[in-house]
Amino acid sequence: MSYKQASYDEPFIGELRSGTTYKIPGKVDPGVLEDLPEGTRREYLPLPEVAEYDVVRHFTRLSQMNYSVDLGMYPLGSCTMKFNPKFADRISTFEGFSEIHPLQPEKSVQGSLRIMYELQEYLKDLSDMDAITLQPLAGAHGEYTGILIIRKYHEDRGELDSRTEIIIPDSAHGTNPASAAMGGFDVVEIPSNEKGTVDLEALKAALSEKTAAFMITNPNTLGIFEDQITEIAKLVHEAGALLYYDGANFNAIMGVTSPGLMGFDIVHFNLHKTFATPHGGGGPGSGPVAVKAHLKDFLPVPTVAKDGGRYFLDFSHPKSIGRISSYYGSFNMMLRAWSYITYHGADGLKENTVNAVLNANYLAKKLEGKFKIPYKPLKKHELVLSTENTGKRALDLAKYLIDNGIHAPTVYFPLIVHEAMMIEPTETVSKADLDQYAEVLLKGLEAGDGELKGMPKNLAVGRIDEVRAARELKVRWNLE
Ligand SMILES: Cc1ncc(COP(=O)(O)O)c(C=O)c1O
Structure with missing residues (x-):
């Protein structure tokens, strides 16, 4: 299938305006403006006055110059972009859910509280954990919540002053060390062994009385299952530290094993990865955090509890870290996840896991021999290739894929693999999709360097100078 993206010479919406600029006056406390850096201050909010049809056409044109999971394959390793079923979208827009307010009396929102309660129970069951909060608004926000719980736990035991370190493997996702550092801990990185798993x-050698926690995902970002996980849990606990599960890769094990069984104390879920909700991407995502019983008291408040037939907001966690989002989290995402879980049931969820793993392994088989596959054991849900042996750059091949209507894989991550391409097909692709993916990628190997460097050519935007774009960011709201 040949691909050609729509291309418009689309102006900024401010340049589209048909009439004047509408100015919403701001109410700013005296003194506040002076505290803001120059260039970020404004006394009113200017909005373009544009007719409804101009707005709709503007955003429709922009959306056509974009790629999305509804348009084609999106096998973005680690980020897990899979098709979001439309029935779940539909349920999330039912008026009974969309027209309520978080400050309504509990007795008038019993149905919504029930959904939240049931989602809590499902996630606890699937992960074999004892208590949970649905409040965090993304995976990284879940990590940060987990880190605050770790802090509070050690503080409660009078050990926070001495337990200052969090250990993280070198294959970890960048949000892990960032969350640990934001939570006030020193990050200690440990190398992976030749199998790509924890050494x-x-x-x-890294564990000591200074260790607050060990943060790890399993399978790890190389798509490899950490088969020494129970030994790891024993070592971490013997050192008086906690074991944190970055549940971003839970879609590779759900229904087969669980973080609870492996010995983890805290886990965050990325609802968009495992339960097919839209990725936050700066918008409303969801990253619930589940804990074992000994950490229940530290969870954010409120959680949703049940008393007989009545659902209520439970503020009773005595040592809570407090709120970590306004109200109760991304209810809209919870509705989608709840719908996805109830639709599939336990057997269906497990089947999705098995298919995600099968698809990654099928693709690995089709590509091995042509690309270097640096860590050999059986892959789980994603595979990491290196283009080192092909003489081609991962970036160029990624652009080649985009030009052929397939979203690029994650490239140059994990950092421990040179010229890395990290591909995660997910369970929501067919065999025909996987065959097409392999065919396009292998064809890219035959393309000449000149051709590859000229990619993409069928998109609205050609190759940009990424370094310059990052350094000279020019985002403007050109209204004045
Ligand atoms: C392994 C891993 N951990 C954490 C995250 C962070 O999740 P989020 O993007 O929802 O903040 C990701 C994101 O893709 C991830 O792949």
Whole structure:
């Protein structure tokens, strides 16, 4: 299938305005403006006055110059972009849900509280954990919540002053060290072994009375299952530290094993990865955090509880870290996740896991021999290739894929693989999709360097100078 993206010479919406600029006056406390850096201050909010049809056409044109999971394959390793079923979208827009307010009396929103309660129970069951909060608004926000719980736990035991370190493997996602550092901990990185998994000797050497926690995802970002996980849990707990599960890759194990069984104390879920909700991307995502019983008291408040047939907001966690989002989290995402779970049931969820793993392994088989696959054991839900042996750059091949109507994989991550391409097909692709993916990627290997460097050519925007774009960011709201 050949691909050609729509292309418009689309102006900024401010340049589209048909009439004047509408100015919404701001109410700013005296003194506040002076505290803001120059260039970020304004006394009113200017909005373009544009007719409804101009707005609709403007955004429709922009959306056509974009790529989305509803348009084609999106096998973005680690980020997990899979098709979001439309029935779940539809349920989330039912008036009974969309027209309520978080400050309504509990007795008038029993149905919504029930959905939240049931989602809590489902996630606890699936992960074999004991208590949960639905409040965090993304995976990274879940991590940060987990880190605050770790802080509070050690503080409660009078050990926070001495437990200042969080250990993280070098294959970890960048949000892990960032969350640990934001929570006030020093990050200690340990190397992976030749199999791409945790080096037990390095872990033993790093663990001490200074360790607050070990943060890890399983399977890890190389798509490899950490088969020494129970030994790891034992070592971490013997050192008096907690074991944190970055549940971003839970879609590779759900229904087969669980973080609770592996010995984890805290886990965050990325609802968009495992339960097919839209990725936050700066918008409303969801990253619930579940804990074992000994950490229940530290969870954010409120959680949703049940007393007989009545659902209520429970503020009773005595040592809570407090609120970490306004109201109760992204209710809209919870509705989608609840719908996805109830639709599939336990067997369906497990089947999705098995298919996600099968699809990654099928693709690995089709590509091996042509690309270097640096870590050999059986892949789980995603595979990491290196283009080093092909003489081509991962970036160029990624652009080639986009030009052929397939979203690029994650490139240059994990950092421990040179010229990395990290591909996660997910369960929502067919065999025909996977065959097409392999065919396009292998064809890219035959393309000449000149052709590859000229990619993409069928998109609204050609190749940009990424370094310059990052350094000279020019976002303007050109209204004045
Ligand atoms: C392994 C891993 N951990 C954490 C995150 C952070 O999740 P989020 O993007 O929802 O903040 C991601 C995101 O893709 C991830 O792949």
